[in-house]
Amino acid sequence: MTEPNGLLVIIRHAPYASNLLREGLDTALVAAAFGQPVDLLFLGQGIMALLHEQGNGAPGQKASRPTMDMLEMYDIERLWTSQEALQALELEPSQLLGSVEVLEAKRLPDFLKSYSQILNF
Amino acid sequence: MLHILTKAPDSDAAQQMLQAVGENDAIILTEAGVQAALHSEWGGFQLHSARIFLLAEDVTAWGLDDAVASQALTAVDIDGFIALTEQHVQTVTWY
Amino acid sequence: MEYGLLVMGAPYTSPAPHSALRFAHTLLARGHQIGGVFFYHEGVHNASALMAPPQDELNLHKAWVELHNAHQVPLDVCIAAALRRGIMSEAEAKRHGKASFNLEAPFELTGLGQLLTLQQRCDRLITFA
Numbered sequence: 001m002t003e004p005n006g007l008l009v010i011i012r013h014a015p016y017a018s019n020l021l022r023e024g025l026d027t028a029l030v031a032a033a034f035g036q037p038v039d040l041l042f043l044g045q046g047i048m049a050l051l052h053e054q055g056n057g058a059p060g061q062k063a064s065r066p067t068m069d070m071l072e073m074y075d076i077e078r079l080w081t082s083q084e085a086l087q088a089l090e091l092e093p094s095q096l097l098g099s100v101e102v103l104e105a106k107r108l109p110d111f112l113k114s115y116s117q118i119l120n121f
Numbered sequence: 122m123l124h125i126l127t128k129a130p131d132s133d134a135a136q137q138m139l140q141a142v143g144e145n146d147a148i149i150l151t152e153a154g155v156q157a158a159l160h161s162e163w164g165g166f167q168l169h170s171a172r173i174f175l176l177a178e179d180v181t182a183w184g185l186d187d188a189v190a191s192q193a194l195t196a197v198d199i200d201g202f203i204a205l206t207e208q209h210v211q212t213v214t215w216y
Numbered sequence: 217m218e219y220g221l222l223v224m225g226a227p228y229t230s231p232a233p234h235s236a237l238r239f240a241h242t243l244l245a246r247g248h249q250i251g252g253v254f255f256y257h258e259g260v261h262n263a264s265a266l267m268a269p270p271q272d273e274l275n276l277h278k279a280w281v282e283l284h285n286a287h288q289v290p291l292d293v294c295i296a297a298a299l300r301r302g303i304m305s306e307a308e309a310k311r312h313g314k315a316s317f318n319l320e321a322p323f324e325l326t327g328l329g330q331l332l333t334l335q336q337r338c339d340r341l342i343t344f345a
Contacts (some may be wrong), residue, residue: 002207007335010213012133012137013136019257020257023141023256023257026296026328027328027331027332030327030328030329030332031332034329034332036332043137043140044136045133047243059328082140084140085140105140109141109143109144109146110142110143111185112122112141112143112211112213113122113143113211117211117336117341118213119222119343120213120214120216120343125342125343127231127232140265150243152232152235164220174304176239189343199238199239200242202239202242203239203243203246205243205337206219206342207340211344212340212341212342212343214342214344216224216232216345
């Protein structure tokens with residue numbers, strides 16, 4: 001196995017449900033701006049942030065979709081989720097933003113271990 | 122890797138954690154996580170019973186000392202919790 | 217070892233601050249160092265000097281200040297998370313035209329970069345949430 005490297009930010013909370021998604025994404029963006037390699041893993045409710053058809057919330061509520069679109073500009077190119085997490089929400093990969101990569105849940109332990117740092121939101 | 126679970130065993134956090142736990146990982150149940158002592162059928166015990174620890178201070182606070190003893194679960198005090206974080210370079214909290 | 221602590225739970229809402237303080241005191245008793253405590257998400261409310269819980273409850277703000285005074289543990293608060301929740305220093309209050317402030321030393325407003333530096337510098341980063 002290769003040496004663990006980079007930061008993995010895990011997102012487990014949905015847009016419009018709490019501020020954890022926004023504050024998790026902010027952490028990923030700042031890390032990337034500091035030149036740290038960053039990947040994102042979406043689990044559970046966090047997958048809701050990956051739907052390509054996302055609208056606006058209550059008046060004045062900040063949408064997370066524009067932040068999702070900014071990730072690539074910050075060189076955060078690898079967005080991951082698990083097949084089982086998608087199935088639990090009865091979602092298909094075609095409903096997600098184009099760049100999302102799907103891994104099998106049984107690969108998650110080794111996937112986590114391939115990062116030197118993890119922050120869980 | 123050490124996984125800290127602060128939520129009840131039927132929570133999303135607990136389910137997500139179980140998918141992320143690898144063979145040589147350990148789990149410590151703290152705060153509401155200690156309620157797992159009431160659920161011998163919890164998936165965590167099926168998979169990794171040998172490496173699951175409950176934070177003794179939280180077990181006592183939640184009134185679950187008898188449940189832990191009757192199921193022969195392993196409780197560690199806060200010093201034991203810190204010892205676990207010494208042994209594992211990486212710690213992930215599920216909440 | 218040097219530990220960093222990340223606190224994301226609010227006082228009197230989540231048990232996370234109490235758990236983090238107990239962990240911090242035991243760490244120091246075992247001879248470890250704490251490189252810093254970073255307050256993020258709802259955890260920024262720990263920095264409010266205006267909290268006034270009843271006498272029979274621990275004043276969490278005071279408990280953090282005492283930890284700092286006894287062991288010089290840095291108490292860093294994410295500025296973006298704090299300002300949007302109304303936690304601000306005198307300087308920020310002036311800048312935003314506010315009549316009052318509730319964050320004072322030893323708490324310091326700082327950027328998220330501080331959290332990432334803490335994680336990279338310390339041997340361990342433990343999250344309380």
